[in-house]
Amino acid sequence: MKVIKIDKKEWAKGLERLSKTYQLFGPAKHEAFFVFKALEDGELPDLDVQNTRLSPRSVIYPQSEKMFEYTLDEDQEDHHILKEIDKEYSSRAIIGIRPCDAKAFLLVKRNFDAPEYKDPYWIKSYEATTLVGHGCNAPCSCCFCTTAGCGPFHEEGLDILLVDVDDTYLAKIITEKGDRLLAAAGWDTKTDTATNDPIENMKEAAEAKITSMVSTDQLKDKSTTDLFEASFWEDVSFACINCGTCTYVCPTCWCFDIQDETHGLSGIRMRNWDSCMYPLFTFHGSGHNPRDTKTQRVRQRFMHKLKYYVDKYDNGIQCVGCGRCVRFCPVNIDIRRVCDLMNSFEL
Amino acid sequence: MLSYIDKIKEISRRLLKESKVDMVIGFRKGTVVMMNEPCFVKTVADVDKLVWDSNCGINLANYLANRTEKIGIVAKGCDSRNIVTHIIENKIKRDQVVIIGVPCKGMIDRHNIEAMAEAEIQEVIETDDTIQVKGAGFEKTLDKKEVLQENCAICVHRNPVIYDELVADEVKEQTDVDRYEDVRHIEALSPEEKWDFFEDLLSTCIRCYGCRNACPLCYCPTCFVDESRPQWVGKSQDSTDIRTFHFLRAYHCAGRCTDCGACERACPMGIKVRLFTKKLEKDCLELFDWEAGLTLEKRPPLDTYRPDDPDEFIR
Amino acid sequence: MGIEPGRLQFSWISSAESTKFVEVVNEITTVIKALGPHENFVKREASIA
Numbered sequence: 001m002k003v004i005k006i007d008k009k010e011w012a013k014g015l016e017r018l019s020k021t022y023q024l025f026g027p028a029k030h031e032a033f034f035v036f037k038a039l040e041d042g043e044l045p046d047l048d049v050q051n052t053r054l055s056p057r058s059v060i061y062p063q064s065e066k067m068f069e070y071t072l073d074e075d076q077e078d079h080h081i082l083k084e085i086d087k088e089y090s091s092r093a094i095i096g097i098r099p100c101d102a103k104a105f106l107l108v109k110r111n112f113d114a115p116e117y118k119d120p121y122w123i124k125s126y127e128a129t130t131l132v133g134h135g136c137n138a139p140c141s142c143c144f145c146t147t148a149g150c151g152p153f154h155e156e157g158l159d160i161l162l163v164d165v166d167d168t169y170l171a172k173i174i175t176e177k178g179d180r181l182l183a184a185a186g187w188d189t190k191t192d193t194a195t196n197d198p199i200e201n202m203k204e205a206a207e208a209k210i211t212s213m214v215s216t217d218q219l220k221d222k223s224t225t226d227l228f229e230a231s232f233w234e235d236v237s238f239a240c241i242n243c244g245t246c247t248y249v250c251p252t253c254w255c256f257d258i259q260d261e262t263h264g265l266s267g268i269r270m271r272n273w274d275s276c277m278y279p280l281f282t283f284h285g286s287g288h289n290p291r292d293t294k295t296q297r298v299r300q301r302f303m304h305k306l307k308y309y310v311d312k313y314d315n316g317i318q319c320v321g322c323g324r325c326v327r328f329c330p331v332n333i334d335i336r337r338v339c340d341l342m343n344s345f346e347l
Numbered sequence: 348m349l350s351y352i353d354k355i356k357e358i359s360r361r362l363l364k365e366s367k368v369d370m371v372i373g374f375r376k377g378t379v380v381m382m383n384e385p386c387f388v389k390t391v392a393d394v395d396k397l398v399w400d401s402n403c404g405i406n407l408a409n410y411l412a413n414r415t416e417k418i419g420i421v422a423k424g425c426d427s428r429n430i431v432t433h434i435i436e437n438k439i440k441r442d443q444v445v446i447i448g449v450p451c452k453g454m455i456d457r458h459n460i461e462a463m464a465e466a467e468i469q470e471v472i473e474t475d476d477t478i479q480v481k482g483a484g485f486e487k488t489l490d491k492k493e494v495l496q497e498n499c500a501i502c503v504h505r506n507p508v509i510y511d512e513l514v515a516d517e518v519k520e521q522t523d524v525d526r527y528e529d530v531r532h533i534e535a536l537s538p539e540e541k542w543d544f545f546e547d548l549l550s551t552c553i554r555c556y557g558c559r560n561a562c563p564l565c566y567c568p569t570c571f572v573d574e575s576r577p578q579w580v581g582k583s584q585d586s587t588d589i590r591t592f593h594f595l596r597a598y599h600c601a602g603r604c605t606d607c608g609a610c611e612r613a614c615p616m617g618i619k620v621r622l623f624t625k626k627l628e629k630d631c632l633e634l635f636d637w638e639a640g641l642t643l644e645k646r647p648p649l650d651t652y653r654p655d656d657p658d659e660f661i662r
Numbered sequence: 663m664g665i666e667p668g669r670l671q672f673s674w675i676s677s678a679e680s681t682k683f684v685e686v687v688n689e690i691t692t693v694i695k696a697l698g699p700h701e702n703f704v705k706r707e708a709s710i711a
């Protein structure tokens with residue numbers, strides 16, 4: 001794995017060259033907080049941000065996305081037929097994504113790019129995207145990534161890892177995609193080949209700063225029915241207002257709902273993010289809803305992330321410990337507390 | 348205000364011990380700074396979990412609708428007004444609740460305080476008038492008055508309007524506040540400017556409905572945005588649909604909203620959703636001399652008829 | 663909320679007041695025609711990604 005040094009003075013110029021062949025996204029300030037957005041000409045990603053309010057999930061998987069179009073005009077030959085929409089999947093890059101958010105895409109990939117089902121929209125857009133990560137030197141106090149299968153310098157899911165060292169960025173090239181991006185940016189990569197040591201040191205220092213932890217080791221062995229019927233759900237869910245914030249800010253949530261909207265004789269089929277917190281989630285055509293109450297919905301969220309996912313993929317929990325749901329839940333329902341309750345649950 | 352907790356615990360213990368209530372709804376200590384979590388307490392032993400400080404902004408009346416138990420509930424001025432509204436609207440019966448009234452001195456705005464700090468806040472220490480925040484490499488003491496939630500800063504009903512027990516003497520009500528400065532500013536805009544103002548206001552809305560769900564008034568079994576047979580509103584991020592949601596939500600709160608600030612507090616995107624409901628609240632005050640939730644004796648303006656209605660067409 | 667004055671009007675007309683109904687309708691259509699078509703709050707195809 002090659003590590004190169006990028007002089008910060010050259011940073012902007014490289015990004016400008018990059019913007020010729022890549023559409024660039026990055027963290028940028030929006031009023032009081034940071035979000036990931038498409039960078040305008042000459043706009044630099046703000047790499048000082050600790051963590052964005054919303055995850056970069058929408059860059060690959062927009063909150064509302066058209067899937068098909070159709071016409072109801074019976075004079076047209078193809079009436080009542082869903083037609084694919086031409087979509088643009090040219091190269092794009094997210095500059096300054098945090099390692100947790102990048103790893104989150106891998107978790108989601110297990111669902112959208114599974115052997116039995118392939119989601120073309122997600123896959124195409126994921127494949128078109130290069131992820132340039134930025135190591136976290138100062139993780140927030142709510143982050144628990146190190147015990148959620150991730151970490152402040154975690155490389156899985158990234159194409160390049162950037163590390164901020166004085167007036168340079170060290171860039172560790174992790175994948176071929178990353179290599180291609182560096183070539184397009186044209187930073188001087190030959191003259192100064194750096195070593196991995198400073199990255200390792202900073203990584204250790206950053207990991208040591210993470211004080212918030214969860215235990216997940218017992219989840220797999222717990223009985224699903226016992227957890228499902230555990231008595232703590234009433235207490236855990238009492239405060240929840242089912243607002244769905246936790247699932248919308250989360251980089252690893254993936255649920256969506258499909259809708260047709262017709263205007264006159266033409267229409268589109270679209271999908272919108274959905275959340276297990278909402279009353280329409282799994283609402284059957286018959287009028288029955290297996291998750292009709294708040295407690296059932298809250299249980300679904302935690303069981304999905306911390307039990308069903310664990311069992312189905314045998315690859316850890318469906319959470320990367322980014323801490324967003326902890327910070328933004330308006331009533332302070334804390335996944336760390338619930339995870340520990342589940343992990344230590346005894347009948 | 349910090350001293351209230353002993354009295355809250357004492358009353359809760361007594362109510363539970365004497366089986367006057369099945370549960371007490373209050374707050375327990377949060378897991379992150381400047382947050383407490385609404386909770387219920389069903390046994391005397393659990394009463395010690397309860398806390399009270401300036402991070403109890405969530406409107407607990409939201410947890411009452413359609414409950415069947417006998418409930419003790421800790422209530423600030425605004426919560427008590429929403430309890431009144433619930434009673435008027437048959438969401439709970441008066442004799443089902445024992446209201447533990449809390450004369451309130453205002454709740455703090457954590458998002459605002461976070462925005463004022465140089466780095467992440469790791470510790471917050473509160474006294475009656477100050478909020479001290481600490482983080483890596485900084486420490487400062489803020490005047491609590493300066494960091495109140497906006498609705499608390501202009502609140503004129505800090506004392507519970509209805510209660511069975513009061514945890515302390517009533518506090519002085521604020522009289523010299525200008526409640527509607529921001530609304531007047533919007534009223535003065537031209538229709539085009541108004542349109543742009545709201546477009547901008549809602550530009551970051553992710554339609555999570557946190558504002559709706561945090562609100563005690565929004566208890567409909569199926570909200571109009573969730574109605575699917577037929578569907579009233581599109582469900583995508585289309586701006587017309589987002590706007591429709593916000594305007595209709597606000598209108599459904601007309602004459603009922605107590606400006607408790609729960610909606611704004613809940614919004615993960617920091618959108619000032621109170622601007623919608625405040626305009627209607629102002630209208631109700633000016634046109635009908637009405638403030639929601641002050642009395643059990645009168646019907647709210649939108650579900651009653653008065654021969655002296657200010658609008659000519661209806662007289 | 664950005665709707666021009668005059669575009670939204672309320673009247674109370676009894677089923678017996680047919681002439682009033684005609685008057686009101688005529689009056690409103692004149693006012694609305696003068697305002698022209700409404701552009702805000704009109705949804706065609708959802709504007710999404």
Ligand code: SF4
Nearest residue numbers: 240241243244246329
């Ligand atoms: S953010 Fe909190 S209150 Fe909202 S749905 Fe999630 S757990 Fe419930």
Ligand code: SF4
Nearest residue numbers: 250319320322323325
């Ligand atoms: S569940 Fe919470 S902490 Fe975990 S990835 Fe999602 S938002 Fe982050």
Ligand code: SF4
Nearest residue numbers: 253254255275276304
């Ligand atoms: S079921 Fe809930 S927790 Fe699981 S991915 Fe969907 S929204 Fe997220």
Ligand code: SF4
Nearest residue numbers: 552553556557558614
């Ligand atoms: S809480 Fe905020 S983001 Fe969510 S729907 Fe309301 S205004 Fe929009």
